[in-house]
Amino acid sequence: MNRIHLIPYRIEEIITVAPQIPEGVRMIKAPEVWGKAEGGQGNVIAILDTGCQSNHPDLEDRIVAGRNFTPDYSNDEANFEDNNGHGTHVAGTAAASLRDGGVAGVAPEAQLLILKVLDAKGSGDYAGIIEAIHYAIDWTGPRGEKTTVISMSLGGPDDVPELHEAIKRAVTAGIPVVCAAGNEGDSSPDTDELGYPGAYREVIQVGAVDFNRKIASFSNTNDEIDLVAPGVNIHSTYLDGQYASLSGTSMATPHVSGALALIKNIAEKEFARNLTEAELYAQLVRRTVPLGYPKTAEGNGLVELDALEKIEQFFGLDNRGGV
Template sequence: NGHGTHVAGTMAAAENNAGVVGVAPGAKLLIVKVLDKNGSGQYEWIINGIHYAIEQKADIISMSLGGPVDLPELHDAIKKAVDNNILVVCAAGNDGDGKDATDELDYPGCYNEVISVGAVNLERRSSDFSNSNNEIDLVAPGEEILSTYKDGKYATLSGTSMATPHVSGAMALIKDFANKSFERKLTVPELYAQLIKRTVPLGNSPKVEGNGLLYLTAAEYLSQMFKEKAAALVKELQTR
């Protein structure tokens, strides 16, 4: 129905001077269809899809989907993927009410083993629809996202589904970079740490934004920000 095509484009659309460019245009995609043409389905289909991705030795499983039921079999499939050193990135869900005092839980998005992604708009404000809970890991752009769509078209969509592939694409880049830098394959916890190093706090509750906004050049950004603040402080002291 176009949803998966949109998500795939955000992750890895080719850099070919046409349409949009994905976060990781050099990544290879394993497309696993687990929902029907209306965007709905059964948990069993999702579980089977996860097991298939494990068998195919995927590096990252990205799931822009979720439901209200905490199913042990689904959780077991997630844990098996992580045990096979596969990063699992999931949408936090779109049942938010704009308040961090209430929790909205979607599965598999709120399992501790997954990287749970909330959404912000292009002004870096938290999206009202984005679920809030203690399992949110970080946020990424999820409103008015332009990407590939069915029938060779492009579309602008919103949701934590749109935020998730930004993080999945980033994880592909981070994993490639980190493995080369460390000259070995990093574990899931090590790669997660590399991801969180590349976030910038936005000042919201952790239940809304987790560790902050995905920002691949966070170190450089924060360094420059601290330099500017230090320079401003020195100037203020000099004028006193």
């Protein structure tokens, strides 16, 4: 069986200073709903990646726990430090703290469960990833916290039944699973470009757009694309307390993972109850706008977190009528 890997990505630039609210976070209109969503507070986003720099100034207050599922650091399960850079970048986009001198993530008050499933070279085995998914489902934090979103910017060619079953278990438990579409796109929306776990129907598969709202040339197209998010020249946290601009559907994915933490707070407050995974997905889709591309490229469209509120204000509607 093939190993599973990081979705290939580009490092555009490594910098010491980045914009406090990156353009990608602004593009999906996260700041517009931070107040209503309490910044995602109370949610835990499980990041399955290369680990995370645990003492990065923008992330140290966000990390609630972590575990290593790779042979790195002599198989030390307690050491989930990032020795690649990708995981730190993804974690920052999802939930970096809003603070002076740093960059904010989409849900800057959410917490992060860091599950290192890929080694320094960005490679991992399916068994470790499957184990990490089950771990995220069963995990309980020091104050009773539970995982509310699973984010995976990784992929491989194999449809592994045990991986599929783990994902279906997460969804049944009410946990949305957000996955990158992949970066093997050939700009032809008529050709299916599939990687797993992104191609599973149960996951929320994310393609990438640039800041001009154009589908990124590298973004995979297939029948299972659910939506798109910013994935080109994305500023976020990086190793050694620095910042970097990276491109790939890997970068689009945590925008959606963070968005779900915000949506969960907004919607569950409005409906005065916990929502199922299917209901959370419906609320996410209601906060997308079409871009005019085929469904195989953009799915339901670009995430814009204030889209539903704008419609309701325009028509004088109340969102409580149904999920």
